[in-house]
Amino acid sequence: MIREGATVLDLGCGDGALLAHLKQACGVSGYGVEKDDQKVLSSVKNGINVIQADLEQGLSGFADGAFDYVVLSLTLQTVHETETIIQEMLRVGKEVIVTFPNFGFWRHRVQIFFGKTPVSKELPYQWYNTPNVHVLTISDFEIFCDTHAVRILEKIILNEQGTRVNVRPNLFGALAIYRFNRRGL
Amino acid sequence: MNVDAQQSPNAELSLGDVSPQILQFDTSILLKCGMELPEYSITYETYGELNREKTNAVLICHALNASHHVAGTYDGDEKTRGWWDNMVGPGKPVDTNRFFVVSVNNLGGCHGSTGPASINPKTGQPWGSTFPVVTVEDWVEVQARLATRLGIEAFAAVMGGSLGGMQALQWTIDQADRVKHAIVVAAAPKLSAQNIAFNEVARTAITSDPDFYGGDYYAHNVVPRRGLKVARMIGHITYLSDDAMDAKFGRNLREEVLKFNFDTEFQVESYLRYQGDKFADIFDANTYLRITKALDYFDPAAACDGDLIATLAKSKSKYLVVSFTSDWRFSPERSREIVEALVDNNLDVSYAEIESPHGHDAFLMDDVVYHNLVRAYFDRIAAEVAYDD
Numbered sequence: 001m002i003r004e005g006a007t008v009l010d011l012g013c014g015d016g017a018l019l020a021h022l023k024q025a026c027g028v029s030g031y032g033v034e035k036d037d038q039k040v041l042s043s044v045k046n047g048i049n050v051i052q053a054d055l056e057q058g059l060s061g062f063a064d065g066a067f068d069y070v071v072l073s074l075t076l077q078t079v080h081e082t083e084t085i086i087q088e089m090l091r092v093g094k095e096v097i098v099t100f101p102n103f104g105f106w107r108h109r110v111q112i113f114f115g116k117t118p119v120s121k122e123l124p125y126q127w128y129n130t131p132n133v134h135v136l137t138i139s140d141f142e143i144f145c146d147t148h149a150v151r152i153l154e155k156i157i158l159n160e161q162g163t164r165v166n167v168r169p170n171l172f173g174a175l176a177i178y179r180f181n182r183r184g185l
Numbered sequence: 186m187n188v189d190a191q192q193s194p195n196a197e198l199s200l201g202d203v204s205p206q207i208l209q210f211d212t213s214i215l216l217k218c219g220m221e222l223p224e225y226s227i228t229y230e231t232y233g234e235l236n237r238e239k240t241n242a243v244l245i246c247h248a249l250n251a252s253h254h255v256a257g258t259y260d261g262d263e264k265t266r267g268w269w270d271n272m273v274g275p276g277k278p279v280d281t282n283r284f285f286v287v288s289v290n291n292l293g294g295c296h297g298s299t300g301p302a303s304i305n306p307k308t309g310q311p312w313g314s315t316f317p318v319v320t321v322e323d324w325v326e327v328q329a330r331l332a333t334r335l336g337i338e339a340f341a342a343v344m345g346g347s348l349g350g351m352q353a354l355q356w357t358i359d360q361a362d363r364v365k366h367a368i369v370v371a372a373a374p375k376l377s378a379q380n381i382a383f384n385e386v387a388r389t390a391i392t393s394d395p396d397f398y399g400g401d402y403y404a405h406n407v408v409p410r411r412g413l414k415v416a417r418m419i420g421h422i423t424y425l426s427d428d429a430m431d432a433k434f435g436r437n438l439r440e441e442v443l444k445f446n447f448d449t450e451f452q453v454e455s456y457l458r459y460q461g462d463k464f465a466d467i468f469d470a471n472t473y474l475r476i477t478k479a480l481d482y483f484d485p486a487a488a489c490d491g492d493l494i495a496t497l498a499k500s501k502s503k504y505l506v507v508s509f510t511s512d513w514r515f516s517p518e519r520s521r522e523i524v525e526a527l528v529d530n531n532l533d534v535s536y537a538e539i540e541s542p543h544g545h546d547a548f549l550m551d552d553v554v555y556h557n558l559v560r561a562y563f564d565r566i567a568a569e570v571a572y573d574d
Contacts, residue, residue: 037539040558044535044562044565045561049534049535051524062528
């Protein structure tokens with residue numbers, strides 16, 4: 001999904017493991033953005049470039065089209081200003097990659113059917129301590145793309161074992177990965 | 186910068202006694218102001234051992250009112266402990282067991298290097314008012330010459346806070362091949378009008394002191410103490426945050442009742458006067474004038490029509506940029522300007538905004554998040570140095 005030698009901006013980079021991996025495996029260069037002190041420290045220890053900032057404040061420090069890819073991994077469901085951030089990612093990156101846990105996954109549906117807020121490997125929190133504020137399904141996301149001039153370039157839906165799901169992805173997919181850019185480009 | 190701001194260091198992890206050294210330079214230096222200094226001497230200290238390959242040298246640059254005496258003590262006297270002893274030493278974030286640390290009293294200083302109080306060999310009198318206005322570029326040139334004399338081809342890192350951070354940044358522009366990493370702490374790419382304004386108040390305090398004599402006070406055997414004291418007091422206010430001052434002094438009085446006169450009544454007044462007096466005892470007013478000018482003039486992007494991105498295009502360094510949330514002298518926004526220009530050049534940079542109530546002085550404090558970050562970054566540098574071996 002990511003080209004060799006590309007430039008990458010990883011938003012909410014955590015301890016920098018993804019960038020460190022991409023650096024080694026595909027020779028990418030780039031930066032992680034992270035708010036949390038401890039994660040910034042871990043990123044420095046992991047040898048990646050990390051910039052301490054709050055995503056919710058936007059990406060004003062980054063120029064238009066500055067990166068080949070802007071990545072938002074397992075963070076989309078935690079941001080408040082979702083529309084702003086996706087627009088900012090589309091501005092700064094030639095392409096955007098997001099991954100998110102699929103709220104429509106069958107295990108989640110079963111738990112809701114029995115009257116419980118879903119807790120799973122992908123959504124490991126209780127209702128009272130979850131950082132997730134905008135949980136979404138695969139279907140929700142594709143409607144969003146349709147209404148926000150987003151062109152989907154590639155999607156990969158994985159089940160809990162990490163293998164690809166081709167049948168009824170919104171039901172059997174636990175994790176969604178989308179690569180997209182701005183429609184009309 | 187408030188040298189007293191540091192907290193008591195862990196003695197076991199501190200350098201013991203250190204001693205300054207002096208190098209005489211007989212090759213003239215053409216300063217940015219156009220004046221040529223035929224000769225000068227530079228006082229410096231070193232800690233740790235330079236490795237065989239000479240790849241582990243770290244330069245620490247000082248800010249407005251510090252010196253080459255970064256760490257350790259003189260003659261076992263705790264009161265002489267260096268100004269960044271919590272950062273530099275054995276087992277400290279900048280670990281002298283691994284790095285060879287060099288620190289320089291800048292040209293124009295008053296701690297041993299040639300400065301306004303030195304004797305001008307042509308006249309046999311102190312330079313005084315005739316000593317040139319020096320710049321950050323001049324200091325970097327002198328530091329580079331010192332490095333050459335010490336056999337250091339390139340620094341593993343150049344580090345500094347405030348004006349020291351500006352020198353680290355200038356190094357990566359002027360000496361791109363001779364610096365691998367720059368650690369730029371609590372700095373700015375140039376001063377704002379407000380920053381310059383504070384400096385001008387300080388300078389006016391000094392130059393309007395009757396004992397200033399146009400800068401030639403040495404001949405009169407006086408120093409413009411009152412001016413220097415006020416300069417220090419105003420500077421000191423800008424190093425602290427409103428909250429930090431409130432927490433430390435509040436509206437506390439020295440005595441319980443108001444006296445309705447102009448004695449020192451509030452604790453904060455007493456503190457500022459004490460700091461001012463102490464500073465006036467040890468610092469040279471002409472040096473203070475020149476260092477504040479060097480701050481005002483610092484604007485590396487000016488050479489590229491104000492384009493910091495183009496200015497940094499020649500850099501080959503990697504960077505750690507650090508700011509502090511309550512620093513209003515050089516706020517996080519100013520550090521972010523540097524970071525953005527580095528990112529636009531695709532240069533390697535990490536940036537941290539440390540949560541601190543201590544204002545600009547936070548860069549001298551023993552803060553665990555800040556120190557762990559610098560330590561982790563220097564671990565990376567150490568790994569590169571080992572790899573070079």
